[in-house]
Amino acid sequence: xxxxxxxxxxxxxxxRPASRALRARVEDGLFWAxxxxxxxxxxxxxVYMAISAFKPGSLAMAYPSVWTFQPSLEHxxxxxxxxxxxxxxxxxxxxxxxxxxxxxxxxxxxxxxIARYRQSRLATWxxxxxxxxxxxxxxxxxxxFRQVGLTNTLFGLILSHLVITVPLTTWIMIGFxxxxxRELEEAALIDGASRLRTFFYxxxxxxxxxxxxxxxxxxxxSWNNFQMALILGGNETKTAPVAVLQYIGSEAMxxxxxxxxxxxxxxxxxxxxxxxxxxxxxxLTAGGLKG
Amino acid sequence: MARALPxxxxxxxxxxxxxxxxxxxxHLSILFPLPAVLTMILIVGAPVLYIAWLGFYDWTLTSxxxxxxxxxxxxxxxxxxxxxxxxxxxxxxxxxxxxxAIQMALGLGVALxxxxxxxxxxxxxxxxxxxxxxxxxxxxxxxxxxxNPQLGVLNELLREIGHPGFLWVAHxxxxxxxxxxxxxxxxxxxxxxxxxxxxxxxxxxPYEAAKIDGASRWQAFRHITLPLLRSAIMVALxxxxxxxxxxxxxxxxxxxxGPSYSTENFTIFAYLQSFTYFRMGYGAATAMLFFLMVMAxxxxxxxxxxxxxxx
Numbered sequence: 001x002x003x004x005x006x007x008x009x010x011x012x013x014x015x016r017p018a019s020r021a022l023r024a025r026v027e028d029g030l031f032w033a034x035x036x037x038x039x040x041x042x043x044x045x046x047v048y049m050a051i052s053a054f055k056p057g058s059l060a061m062a063y064p065s066v067w068t069f070q071p072s073l074e075h076x077x078x079x080x081x082x083x084x085x086x087x088x089x090x091x092x093x094x095x096x097x098x099x100x101x102x103x104x105x106x107x108x109x110x111x112x113x114i115a116r117y118r119q120s121r122l123a124t125w126x127x128x129x130x131x132x133x134x135x136x137x138x139x140x141x142x143x144x145f146r147q148v149g150l151t152n153t154l155f156g157l158i159l160s161h162l163v164i165t166v167p168l169t170t171w172i173m174i175g176f177x178x179x180x181x182r183e184l185e186e187a188a189l190i191d192g193a194s195r196l197r198t199f200f201y202x203x204x205x206x207x208x209x210x211x212x213x214x215x216x217x218x219x220x221x222s223w224n225n226f227q228m229a230l231i232l233g234g235n236e237t238k239t240a241p242v243a244v245l246q247y248i249g250s251e252a253m254x255x256x257x258x259x260x261x262x263x264x265x266x267x268x269x270x271x272x273x274x275x276x277x278x279x280x281x282x283x284l285t286a287g288g289l290k291g
Numbered sequence: 292m293a294r295a296l297p298x299x300x301x302x303x304x305x306x307x308x309x310x311x312x313x314x315x316x317x318h319l320s321i322l323f324p325l326p327a328v329l330t331m332i333l334i335v336g337a338p339v340l341y342i343a344w345l346g347f348y349d350w351t352l353t354s355x356x357x358x359x360x361x362x363x364x365x366x367x368x369x370x371x372x373x374x375x376x377x378x379x380x381x382x383x384x385x386x387x388x389x390x391x392a393i394q395m396a397l398g399l400g401v402a403l404x405x406x407x408x409x410x411x412x413x414x415x416x417x418x419x420x421x422x423x424x425x426x427x428x429x430x431x432x433x434x435x436x437x438x439n440p441q442l443g444v445l446n447e448l449l450r451e452i453g454h455p456g457f458l459w460v461a462h463x464x465x466x467x468x469x470x471x472x473x474x475x476x477x478x479x480x481x482x483x484x485x486x487x488x489x490x491x492x493x494x495x496x497p498y499e500a501a502k503i504d505g506a507s508r509w510q511a512f513r514h515i516t517l518p519l520l521r522s523a524i525m526v527a528l529x530x531x532x533x534x535x536x537x538x539x540x541x542x543x544x545x546x547x548x549g550p551s552y553s554t555e556n557f558t559i560f561a562y563l564q565s566f567t568y569f570r571m572g573y574g575a576a577t578a579m580l581f582f583l584m585v586m587a588x589x590x591x592x593x594x595x596x597x598x599x600x601x602x
């Protein structure tokens with residue numbers, strides 16, 4: 001392609017302009033039709049859930065379905081109060097905040113060390129931990145937690161969620177720390193600051209966006225986790241995703257309540273994901289995709 | 292950019308603190324990762340060793356009988372006698388292969404669609420992530436309701452167009468396929484955003500060159516896009532394969548493994564052994580086999596990664 005290309009391209013753009021315009025319009029129409037169809041199919045369950053949750057009374061179970069109705073919050077207030085979903089959402093929040101915080105405290109220094117001292121072996125091992133089916137770890141956790149009284153405690157759940165948050169935080173932060181110019185840190189070191197201080201006062205302030213991204217992604221993973229709370233939790237420490245199980249029994253009569261509960265469990269993550277959309281790819285594939 | 296640095300003034304500091312700071316500095320590369328490493332050893336490394344050991348025992352948590360050493364009995368039983376276990380391996384493989392294949396093809400198509408320049412593309416890209424981000428257990432509950440054979444909205448739509456509808460997850464022949472539909476619609480967005488990120492990082496020069504040479508769009512896709520996208524495709528494939536092998540939430544909430552074991556995959560089987568029947572030794576042996584199975588996928592991936600990147 002060099003300097004010669006524009007001239008050669010010009011010869012190519014000729015043909016009949018009228019048929020080209022028509023073709024472009026048909027193509028445009030096809031594109032929009034396909035796009036809308038794809039979005040409709042993928043989003044149908046989410047939209048169906050949200051709409052059904054607002055249907056008053058037992059209208060959510062009406063057959064044939066009713067699509068015009070007076071929206072009502074009755075199912076939301078019922079599941080939050082009577083059926084204790086508010087309490088279970090609170091449990092989820094505590095576990096998520098606890099495991100995200102500990103994940104950052106443990107993962108940040110590790111990420112810094114990996115990025116600055118090129119500890120690739122350690123990075124790889126943390127990646128393996130992220131891939132390992134943690135179900136295997138749940139059997140011993142259950143046995144040990146039972147003995148030391150950690151089953152059915154929020155602290156036990158926070159501890160178990162570190163399996164997710166520590167490797168994920170580390171892997172997200174490695175990338176961000178690498179983007180901090182070494183010169184800045186070297187300047188601080190030359191000025192006589194210790195490495196420890198350089199980490200706290202130079203590196204950390206510069207990776208704040210990364211910390212936010214890591215925190216939000218970890219929050220989503222912790223919030224959505226079902227298996228750990230199912231096994232290690234109990235009645236008093238039921239998290240919101242596990243709480244959906246209690247609605248299965250009411251499948252015969254209370255779809256409105258079920259959909260309201262599902263909506264309340266999903267909405268917090270919806271809000272968060274819009275905040276960190278940019279970092280989502282990195283977060284989901286932490287370690288797999290460079291940059 | 293950085294905050295003003297507190298000037299270190301060694302003379303004013305107490306010698307002990309200075310010495311401590313100095314010591315930390317010299318061992319930073321060990322001290323910094325240490326807490327994370329110890330935590331991981333404690334909650335992942337040790338447990339894996341524990342289940343490796345427990346797998347040699349016959350121990351039922353709920354019975355008074357003490358655990359007894361049975362050697363390889365659990366493994367021999369699982370691999371040679373337990374038809375339910377064999378069924379769960381089969382279900383896992385079918386579920387993973389089919390749903391990952393569909394996710395990859397569909398994901399590539401939608402990624403190409405979303406990679407175009409159109410008004411509202413940011414909104415469309417954000418919206419497509421929602422089914423993946425919603426709590427799997429909550430989404431599973433929604434699908435349960437939609438799959439209801441009598442009142443469910445899916446059969447209602449089918450009847451509108453003159454089809455009698457399906458039994459979906461209520462019948463062994465359609466249950467697994469129905470769950471594959473859920474998995475595909477829930478998880479394809481992950482493939483989409485990985486491939487979209489890959490597409491956006493492609494250089495534009497080859498396409499310009501191809502245009503000059505008069506290549507058709509299909510040729511450009513086949514000979515430029517696909518080869519350049521190879522590494523993104525590999526990443527998506529490996530991540531999806533690993534996560535699909537481990538699927539639990541959706542199956543547990545929608546079918547619990549039934550009807551008649553038709554959707555009982557590896558994780559559901561292992562879960563039931565350990566936490567419903569409380570056969571801890573047998574469950575540990577199952578978990579160990581599962582661990583090895585996933586590692587067989589993970590380790591080649593790690594080797595491949597190490598070759599292509601610095602970490």
